[in-house]
Amino acid sequence: xxxxxxxxxxxxxxxxxxxxxxxxxxxxxxxxxxxxxxxxxxxxxxxxxxxxxxxxxxxxxxxxxxxxxxxxxxxxxxxxxxxxxxxxxxxxxxxxxxxxxxxxxxxxxxxxxxxxxxxxxxxxxxxxxxxxxxxxxxxxxxxxxxxxxxxxxxxxxxxxxxxxxxxxxxxxxxxxxxxxxxxxxxxxxxxxxxxxxxxxxxxxxxxxxxxxxxxxxxxxxxxxxxxxxxxxxxxxxxxxxxxxxxxxxxxxxxxxxxxxx
Amino acid sequence: xxxxxxxxxxxxxxxxxxxxxxxxxxxxxxxxxxxxxxxxxxxxxxxxxxxxxxxxxxxxxxxxxxxxxxxxxxxxxxxxxxxxxxxxxxxxxxxxxxxxxxxxxxxxxxxxxxxxxxxxxxxxxxxxxxxxxxxxxxxxxxxxxxxxxxxxxxxxxxxxxxxxxxxxxxxxxxxxxxxxxxxxxxxxxxxxxxxxxxxxxxxxxxxxxxxxxxxxxxxxxxxxxxxxxxxxxxxxxxxxxxxxxxxxxxxxxxxxxxxxxxxxxxxxxxxxxxxxxxxxxxxxxxxxxxxxxxxxxxxxxxxxxxxxxxxxxxxxxxxxxxxxxxxxxxxxxxxxxxxxxxxxxxxxxxxxxxxxxxxxxxxxxxxxxxxxxxxxxxxxxxxxxxxxxxxxxxxxxxxxxxxxxxxxxxxxxxxxxxxxxxxxxxxxxxxxxxxxxxxxxxxxxxxxxxxxxxxxxxxxxxxxxxxxxxxxxxxxxxxxxxxxxxxxxxxxxxxxxxxxxxxxxxxxxxxxxxxxxxxxxxxxxxxxxxxxxxxxxxxxxxxxxxxxxxxxxxxxxxxxxxxxxxxxxxxxxxxxxxxxxxxxxxxxxxxxxxxxxxxxxxxxxxxxxxxxxxxxxxxxxxxxxxxxxxxxxxxxxxxxxxxxxxxxxxxx
Numbered sequence: 001x002x003x004x005x006x007x008x009x010x011x012x013x014x015x016x017x018x019x020x021x022x023x024x025x026x027x028x029x030x031x032x033x034x035x036x037x038x039x040x041x042x043x044x045x046x047x048x049x050x051x052x053x054x055x056x057x058x059x060x061x062x063x064x065x066x067x068x069x070x071x072x073x074x075x076x077x078x079x080x081x082x083x084x085x086x087x088x089x090x091x092x093x094x095x096x097x098x099x100x101x102x103x104x105x106x107x108x109x110x111x112x113x114x115x116x117x118x119x120x121x122x123x124x125x126x127x128x129x130x131x132x133x134x135x136x137x138x139x140x141x142x143x144x145x146x147x148x149x150x151x152x153x154x155x156x157x158x159x160x161x162x163x164x165x166x167x168x169x170x171x172x173x174x175x176x177x178x179x180x181x182x183x184x185x186x187x188x189x190x191x192x193x194x195x196x197x198x199x200x201x202x203x204x205x206x207x208x209x210x211x212x213x214x215x216x217x218x219x220x221x222x223x224x225x226x227x228x229x230x231x232x233x234x235x236x237x238x239x240x241x242x243x244x245x246x247x248x249x250x251x252x253x254x255x256x257x258x259x260x261x
Numbered sequence: 262x263x264x265x266x267x268x269x270x271x272x273x274x275x276x277x278x279x280x281x282x283x284x285x286x287x288x289x290x291x292x293x294x295x296x297x298x299x300x301x302x303x304x305x306x307x308x309x310x311x312x313x314x315x316x317x318x319x320x321x322x323x324x325x326x327x328x329x330x331x332x333x334x335x336x337x338x339x340x341x342x343x344x345x346x347x348x349x350x351x352x353x354x355x356x357x358x359x360x361x362x363x364x365x366x367x368x369x370x371x372x373x374x375x376x377x378x379x380x381x382x383x384x385x386x387x388x389x390x391x392x393x394x395x396x397x398x399x400x401x402x403x404x405x406x407x408x409x410x411x412x413x414x415x416x417x418x419x420x421x422x423x424x425x426x427x428x429x430x431x432x433x434x435x436x437x438x439x440x441x442x443x444x445x446x447x448x449x450x451x452x453x454x455x456x457x458x459x460x461x462x463x464x465x466x467x468x469x470x471x472x473x474x475x476x477x478x479x480x481x482x483x484x485x486x487x488x489x490x491x492x493x494x495x496x497x498x499x500x501x502x503x504x505x506x507x508x509x510x511x512x513x514x515x516x517x518x519x520x521x522x523x524x525x526x527x528x529x530x531x532x533x534x535x536x537x538x539x540x541x542x543x544x545x546x547x548x549x550x551x552x553x554x555x556x557x558x559x560x561x562x563x564x565x566x567x568x569x570x571x572x573x574x575x576x577x578x579x580x581x582x583x584x585x586x587x588x589x590x591x592x593x594x595x596x597x598x599x600x601x602x603x604x605x606x607x608x609x610x611x612x613x614x615x616x617x618x619x620x621x622x623x624x625x626x627x628x629x630x631x632x633x634x635x636x637x638x639x640x641x642x643x644x645x646x647x648x649x650x651x652x653x654x655x656x657x658x659x660x661x662x663x664x665x666x667x668x669x670x671x672x673x674x675x676x677x678x679x680x681x682x683x684x685x686x687x688x689x690x691x692x693x694x695x696x697x698x699x700x701x702x703x704x705x706x707x708x709x710x711x712x713x714x715x716x717x718x719x720x721x722x723x724x725x726x727x728x729x730x731x732x733x734x735x736x737x738x739x740x741x742x743x744x745x746x747x748x749x750x751x752x753x754x755x756x757x758x759x760x761x762x763x764x765x766x767x768x769x770x771x772x773x774x775x776x777x778x779x780x781x782x783x784x785x786x787x788x789x790x791x792x793x794x795x796x797x798x799x800x801x802x803x804x805x806x807x808x809x810x811x812x813x814x815x816x817x818x819x820x821x822x823x824x825x826x827x828x829x830x831x832x833x834x835x836x837x838x839x840x841x842x843x844x845x846x847x848x849x850x851x852x853x854x855x856x857x858x859x860x861x862x863x864x865x866x867x868x869x870x871x872x873x874x875x876x877x878x879x880x881x882x883x884x885x886x887x888x889x890x891x892x893x894x895x896x897x898x899x900x901x902x903x904x905x906x907x908x909x910x911x912x913x
Contacts (some may be wrong), residue, residue: 002420002452003420003421003422003451003466003467004420004421004422004463004464004465004466005420005463005464006420006452009452009454045284045287049280131381134381152379152381174379176375176376176378176379177376177379248388250380250385251384251385251388251389251392252388252389252392253372253373253376253389253392253393254392
């Protein structure tokens with residue numbers, strides 16, 4: 001009865017077949033041909049999958065090659081200032097470098113100034129009312145009314161909200177499309193945390209959507225950042241912080257936002 | 262209980278897993294969808310995709326979870342072995358991660374199914390499906406480590422020997438390189454590696470052999486070094502697990518020649534340190550390699566040291582040499598003998614102590630087997646039988662058997678057995694006499710019974726006596742007039758009752774409806790009238806003819822009479838063809854509208870003329886007449902349009 005490491009034992013006792021090493025070498029040598037054949041022959045989904053896999057492999061290969069190459073390449077500027085002093089007429093040569101650094105610094109400053117009033121997503125696609133609302137047609141009486149609307153986008157509804165009586169309810173926000181939490185990224189720390197939404201501050205599409213709490217791409221929301229433990233300049237713990245939604249929530253089934261800092 | 266786990270299906274890597282599941286979704290479900298389809302259809306299409314993927318995921322994960330053994334459910338030995346080999350915590354965590362992933366995937370599917378129900382367009386549906394599948398894929402990718410680990414465990418599990426913890430077991434243990442594997446190899450047919458260096462055996466090996474027609478298993482364990490349990494590595498822990506959990510005979514091997522590289526002191530010390538594991542087990546001290554060094558040849562100090570093991574009297578010392586095969590079978594047999602004895606004893610004890618054992622003792626207590634006092638019953642053997650000479654083939658004066666006679670007289674088929682010669686009769690001369698069937702005009706078989714005449718006489722006498730005493734006399738007829746009268750009256754009453762009953766029944770069946778008596782409708786027959794009139798001397802021919810013409814005869818007869826035309830050759834089917842009258846029975850009779858309501862020919866021409874005249878103007882102007890084909894509107898506008906002032910749509 002074969003038990004435990006019987007395969008290794010067998011090889012130990014009887015050895016491998018005589019052309020084992022050669023076969024192995026040949027198989028490796030053949031791999032390129034096989035890959036090429038596959039790339040030419042495969043169809044449809046398999047071709048897609050294969051191409052994707054190959055693409056990733058190639059990227060990886062190129063990266064490693066570059067790494068190896070860089071080891072041998074000499075960079076133009078010496079990393080340390082040379083010990084022997086340069087003549088005056090040659091000192092100018094380094095100036096373009098500094099000038100470039102200066103200009104970029106200025107540019108950055110300007111950008112920062114503007115950044116006070118800017119948000120990560122300054123422009124959004126307009127959403128028509130027909131897309132946002134669906135007219136409710138069900139039921140005998142409702143069909144006649146024609147003023148009842150269902151919001152077809154995800155919404156945020158406060159915890160203390162109660163629906164109005166059916167007769168007076170103009171906008172219905174379906175339970176299935178209500179969100180309470182958002183995945184918020186801190187842009188500087190580069191971490192993403194799931195935080196509860198406190199309120200919808202501004203929907204760029206229309207003030208009405210802000211009122212309704214519609215969550216579309218570019219909407220500014222307030223999130224509860226108490227978990228992050230952020231502190232103000234005065235030393236108080238920050239509770240609510242604004243964030244901008246960066247994805248189309250209705251397509252993704254989740255709310256992704258970036259914290260405005 | 263499961264002893265081997267060779268049938269666990271391979272566990273795919275996370276990437277393979279993903280490929281399997283996603284391509285299954287792609288292959289098994291429809292792929293054609295258009296934005297122009299009804300939104301409910303688009304939603305259903307994508308819902309199905311998400312649900313199906315989730316089902317596949319959970320099915321596959323569930324299968325993996327199911328296939329691996331649950332450590333709590335298997336025998337403690339196997340569970341401990343798996344713990345030492347694969348680390349029970351790691352194992353549990355890996356399986357736990359799989360089950361969590363399954364749960365999460367199910368949750369995601371639920372969420373996205375809900376969201377797709379609200380989706381407004383094909384694009385949105387598709388994006389949601391994509392997000393759902395993507396999240397499932399992410400979860401699967403995170404399982405990379407656990408899946409790899411489980412695959413390794415599966416491969417190793419499949420190669421474990423099947424050790425039955427409950428069967429008869431010899432367990433071989435000791436220091437490394439003392440000759441454990443070579444003993445197993447010499448006792449069983451197990452293919453074990455034997456090498457002259459320590460730790461050749463790195464895991465448990467099993468071999469089987471038969472002793473007294475019973476199957477025994479011998480387990481070879483890796484060598485143990487003498488250090489605390491915490492410091493033992495996986496290889497040594499396997500032996501410890503086997504010693505601790507298997508009910509067996511333990512053969513503790515020592516090498517007195519010290520060829521193994523360990524001193525006798527160390528080996529004895531090891532025995533004492535693992536002694537607690539030997540509790541409730543039969544232990545033998547087996548001295549191996551006696552070809553190199555016998556225990557008798559040891560110096561006294563070491564002999565005494567060896568004596569510390571056997572001193573308690575529970576441990577017996579055995580000697581063998583695997584090299585010269587000296588004493589190998591003795592050791593095996595002795596160990597097996599002791600094991601069998603102890604197992605039988607154990608079993609008996611178990612039965613007696615268990616609930617079933619109580620029943621057994623109860624029944625035993627109630628059974629009493631009594632025996633006669635003294636010599637008891639003696640068989641009676643007649644002297645003739647006792648003194649009869651034993652039949653002996655060789656003896657020339659032996660008894661003659663029937664088969665001897667047969668052989669003498671010509672063998673089987675020729676010789677006819679004489680059945681009469683053994684008859685027991687008064688006179689032996691009568692044996693061969695023939696018995697006639699009829700003798701003196703009487704059937705001999707009637708007189709086989711010697712007392713038959715006497716018996717017959719007795720019977721006859723008895724019969725006569727019975728007749729005389731009047732046993733067979735019939736009782737006298739004692740009916741008188743009074744009784745006859747009662748009888749007739751009773752008959753009359755019964756008849757009347759039957760009549761009443763019938764009347765009541767018929768009344769009930771009519772349910773109080775007026776019944777027209779049959780005779781009322783029928784009246785007199787025509788023939789009756791005819792004969793009556795003839796009798797009176799009146800001419801009845803006119804009346805009869807008229808009556809005949811009015812009354813309807815049978816259809817066939819009338820048809821036969823009426824037809825003057827030639828017979829048509831229609832075969833047998835002709836009869837079944839419906840004649841106009843017969844057709845009239847099955848459907849309403851069609852009326853010739855031209856003649857309907859018009860008395861005679863002249864009237865009809867008159868009416869036709871009038872109709873033509875009426876139509877004349879219409880025709881001249883090519884106007885629509887009443888005879889023109891007309892299809893009325895399916896939705897008359899005046900009925901279906903405009904405000905409804907009063908009433909409903911259907912009542913206007």
